[in-house]
Amino acid sequence: MSQTRRMHQALAGYLSPAQGPTDVTAPSTNARHPVAPGGAIPPGSRPIPASTEGPKKTNVPIPVARECVCTYGIAGLQHTLGEGDIVMAERVAFSQKRGSDMASRPHFVRVRSIESVNNQLADPKNWRVAGSAPITYEKFGFAVDGVVNNTDGADALGEFKDRPICNSVVQGPVRFAHAQGPVRYPEKLRCRIRDVVYVGLFDQEAVDDKGTAVAGQRMYQLRVFSSREVRTLSRPPNVLADLRFLWRVGSIIDTNPSPNYMSINVNIERLHGLEMADFVTASTPIYDPTQSYTHKDDGIYYTDNTQTDIVEMSFRKHVGGENRKLPVHLRTLDALLNDLHVV
Secondary structure, three states, X not given: OHHHHHXXXXXXXXXXXXXXXXXXOOOOOOOOOOOOXXXXXXXXXOOOXXXXXXXXXXXXXXXXXXXXXXXXXXXXXXXXXXXXXXXXXXXXXXXXOXXXXXXXXXXXXXXXXXXXXXXXXXXXXXXXEOOOOOOOOOOOOXXXXXXXXXXXXXXXXXXXXXXXXXXXEEEEEEEEEOOOOOOOOOOOOOOOOOOEEEEEEEEEEEEXXXXXXXXXXXXXXXXXXXXXXXXXXXXXXOHHHHEEEEEEEEEEEEXXXXXXXEEEEEEEEEEOOOOHXXXXXXXXXXXXXXXXXXXXXXXXXXXXXXXXXXXXXXXXXXXXOOEEEEEEEEOOHHHHHHOOOOO
């Protein structure tokens, strides 16, 4: 009897006492506290009698349902998503025109694996001529969405020709696959706790199906790497020099929760550089810390007389205090790479 009492002590007031088989009773305490119009908010029960009335737990992953795009091959599914994979979402703009058939349909965000996107980017029709304008983020059709927590309705043999639904964790801790063979990632990620995982889009020389380089052609490929590899990638032949744009996936919080998996705290962030030519003009002033600025002076400034870096300065005033300066740096991609979390 004492064991039963201990098991249900957290639900005291919600569970009815033991009665005969034909007795019907109801709890004397309601989980919801009534509040009359204009009345004070009730303080609640102490101690908290039920978990639903307690504070919400922190450090909980936030999953979002996504529709997986799978490629079917001779031996079944290819380039599909599995638990712990990084998710690339298709950036598609649906028609919002009134009366449009597309506007009335329910839409799932469609996601792909990195190897599926790389397979599409390696198609010769997606190559570009060397020397032509590189792709911009606005024109790139994919973006990092999260990490797969689990899939529902997976069809490994492609029997049903149906797309499974995956739960993509867009924020919070989740298992992260880092050793799934040479097809998914070129090598096992070298990570330690607090290392940061990145996904970068690299501009490289195009290669055909046989692995032969094609002169005068360039192609894009996605690559996963950690902050522990930044120094290695920056050495000759300096792969980082071909980086177009970059996403920060999250930080490693456990290196071996289970075989072939790590734990990552997902926090998606797009890191990008801003070209100086888009902001610098002939009249751009040089910032002088000895002068007094106000919010009317907000704008672009050179950092010093060398005019090699620029800063967007925002001047705001303390309540009852002097002016303060809040610089917002605008830098090129090369400057941003120097500030990556390198370990």
